[in-house]
Amino acid sequence: MPPKPPVIEPAEGQAPTELVVEDVTVGDGAEAQPGAVVDVHYHGVEYDTNEVFDSSFVRGESVTFPLGRLIPGWQEGIPGMKVGGRRKLTVPPELAYGPAGAGHRLSRKTLVFIIDLLGTQ
Incomplete structure (x- = not known):
């Protein structure tokens, strides 16, 4: 059974x-x-509304990414984390999907993520 999504206050x-x-x-x-x-495994909400916009927990499958292909907030916020850990990242728009008009539905939004590190290579 997949882990339950974390609660982000x-x-x-x-x-x-x-x-x-x-x-x-x-x-x-x-x-x-x-x-x-x-x-x-990650769970992301919008800072202002606490609305979930994406969650691997909800999908029931972890994801594997090269850090270099992720938003800058993850590139800066995940290194130093150890497998088995859980980290909360609050990411301003400049380190997420950019300012208003950047073309992504989450442009200009501050995002909050809970990330569980399951493995690294």
Whole structure:
């Protein structure tokens, strides 16, 4: 049975303008390096509405990505994380999908992710 999606409490106050990295659980496995390929479960919500926009937990399958192909907030926020860990990233638009008019439905949005690191190579 796939793990349940994590609960992300609604944000309070103004959205941060810098990347905010918070370890929920520190893992004890291998450490993700910049440019690594990572296997993760993630759950993402919009900062302002707490509306879920994407979740591998909901789909029931983890995903494997090369960090270099992900949004800058993930490229900066995942390295240093250890397998078995859970990290919360609050990502401003400049490190997510860009400012208004950038062509993505999440442009100009601050995003919050819970990421479980399942593997790294």
